[in-house]
Amino acid sequence: MSIKHRVQSLALAGALTLTLSVPALAAGYSDLPSIHWAYSSMMEAAELGVIQGVNDGKLAPSDTMSWGQFLTMLTRTFAPQSYASASVSGLAWDQAGYAAAEQAGLLRQEDGLPVTMSSLGSAISRQDAAVLLYNALPEEAWDVWYTWGETQDPSALSDWYQMDAVHQQAVSGLAELGIINGKSDGSFGCTDSIQRCDGTVLVMRVLEVVDSCLQYTPKDITVRIVNAQTGQSILPDQQMSTQVGTYLSSLSYELESDGLKYYNYSWSDNLVSEVSSACSTYTLYYQPMTQVEREEADFWEKVEQGLASYEDYAKQDFWLKFQGENERKYELLFGDAAKRRFANQEEAKAAMTTVTIPVWKLSGGVKVSSTLSLTVHAAIAEDVKAIFTEIYNDPEQFPIHDIGGYSWRGDSATGEHNCGTAIDINANENYQIRDGQVLAGSLWQPGSNPYSISPESSVVRIFAEHGWSWGGDAWADGSDAATGYHDYMHFSYMGG
Numbered sequence: 001m002s003i004k005h006r007v008q009s010l011a012l013a014g015a016l017t018l019t020l021s022v023p024a025l026a027a028g029y030s031d032l033p034s035i036h037w038a039y040s041s042m043m044e045a046a047e048l049g050v051i052q053g054v055n056d057g058k059l060a061p062s063d064t065m066s067w068g069q070f071l072t073m074l075t076r077t078f079a080p081q082s083y084a085s086a087s088v089s090g091l092a093w094d095q096a097g098y099a100a101a102e103q104a105g106l107l108r109q110e111d112g113l114p115v116t117m118s119s120l121g122s123a124i125s126r127q128d129a130a131v132l133l134y135n136a137l138p139e140e141a142w143d144v145w146y147t148w149g150e151t152q153d154p155s156a157l158s159d160w161y162q163m164d165a166v167h168q169q170a171v172s173g174l175a176e177l178g179i180i181n182g183k184s185d186g187s188f189g190c191t192d193s194i195q196r197c198d199g200t201v202l203v204m205r206v207l208e209v210v211d212s213c214l215q216y217t218p219k220d221i222t223v224r225i226v227n228a229q230t231g232q233s234i235l236p237d238q239q240m241s242t243q244v245g246t247y248l249s250s251l252s253y254e255l256e257s258d259g260l261k262y263y264n265y266s267w268s269d270n271l272v273s274e275v276s277s278a279c280s281t282y283t284l285y286y287q288p289m290t291q292v293e294r295e296e297a298d299f300w301e302k303v304e305q306g307l308a309s310y311e312d313y314a315k316q317d318f319w320l321k322f323q324g325e326n327e328r329k330y331e332l333l334f335g336d337a338a339k340r341r342f343a344n345q346e347e348a349k350a351a352m353t354t355v356t357i358p359v360w361k362l363s364g365g366v367k368v369s370s371t372l373s374l375t376v377h378a379a380i381a382e383d384v385k386a387i388f389t390e391i392y393n394d395p396e397q398f399p400i401h402d403i404g405g406y407s408w409r410g411d412s413a414t415g416e417h418n419c420g421t422a423i424d425i426n427a428n429e430n431y432q433i434r435d436g437q438v439l440a441g442s443l444w445q446p447g448s449n450p451y452s453i454s455p456e457s458s459v460v461r462i463f464a465e466h467g468w469s470w471g472g473d474a475w476a477d478g479s480d481a482a483t484g485y486h487d488y489m490h491f492s493y494m495g496g
Contacts, residue, residue: 068094
């Protein structure tokens with residue numbers, strides 16, 4: 001058996017038999033912002049158990065990678081069974097990586113790489129990392145893997161002839177697969193050290209090729225089902241038989257359980273998308289349903305039981321808690337599922353009522369309890385009082401100094417103030433702006449001005465839970481004042 005076939009066999013054995021302990025990563029890492037170029041690769045590697053954080057919840061992406069770190073990451077990925085065996089034998093984590101790499105044929109004596117058990121703390125160079133990565137690739141990789149775009153001719157690198165034949169072969173092979181490239185100065189940087197982020201990205205690129213070669217290989221896995229908000233398990237761990245390359249989202253459809261009745265699979269929280277040969281334990285994140293989503297789920301359960309029909313769907317009260325306009329809201333407000341606005345001012349005024357709500361006000365920099373009154377559509381008066389009571393009771397204690405509700409703005413006006421279903425809060429500090437031109441109010445300074453409404457505020461959250469939309473992001477891609485139309489003071493029941 002050739003070295004490369006031996007490595008592939010070890011990877012396959014690990015894929016079939018080993019279960020790694022993989023942490024849930026709902027909180028992320030403080031030193032790895034989402035805008036970091038290696039964010040996706042490092043987060044996926046951490047979720048797979050390939051790389052682990054350092055002290056204080058950090059991944060240290062800019063730290064120089066040592067031989068011990070790289071060998072450990074490499075063997076956790078491509079020889080997990082060997083690494084697990086070495087770890088339980090009493091070796092330190094980096095020594096276990098060294099021993100596993102030797103056993104798996106990733107670290108070969110004939111390659112002459114400058115590392116021993118006593119030098120694992122020294123930095124690994126780009127060319128030496130390339131040899132280890134090349135050794136992890138099965139022979140069929142060059143037949144299976146298709147590289148998009150043009151690949152670099154490594155012999156054109158300015159330091160190509162500074163490398164011996166072993167390093168040249170490795171760099172050439174990796175370059176052919178599009179895994180590794182030269183530097184901006186035209187060199188490979190063969191003797192340069194690599195950072196943890198660089199090393200992780202390279203390992204994950206090789207893993208993608210290896211998984212492509214092992215696609216459809218049978219694999220038994222353990223699946224953890226976790227609440228994305230709390231990080232707590234929802235169900236006991238599930239044992240499943242699947243294949244390398246299977247989308248984790250497809251596994252979620254197989255997990256039919258009453259325990260998941262009020263949860264939705266969360267695409268954004270699940271960092272790993274497919275079953276990999278490098279890992280046998282996966283975490284599926286689920287978001288708890290909102291109350292309105294629960295009510296909708298209950299309705300469909302009644303349909304399945306024959307207790308309700310599809311024709312009843314648009315008539316359900318849970319529509320009143322959905323953002324935007326719908327027939328059920330029209331029926332509530334106008335008595336007609338097809339009617340969207342009042343015909344005239346007289347009709348509108350007859351449907352209004354005035355409510356008094358609790359608020360916090362600022363007096364000398366101190367928050368004091370007070371009340372305000374506003375006129376709204378009578379059909380949503382109790383909902384408006386409930387919203388402001390929740391805002392008042394929230395720990396944020398958002399201060400409100402002025403508020404506006406119903407206001408007839410002409411027979412041709414299309415806004416919701418005519419309907420008594422729009423509310424403006426702290427108008428001066430939450431301006432209306434379109435493409436950089438301020439139309440009303442003076443400023444919007446969330447985080448510094450206490451009266452400005454931030455996207456993360458309790459005000460936005462609570463209104464949304466009651467089915468109201470916020471003008472800060474309802475009509476633009478996000479809440480950034482620099483582009484699009486925003487009305488940060490404005491909340492509307494029908495999204496207008």
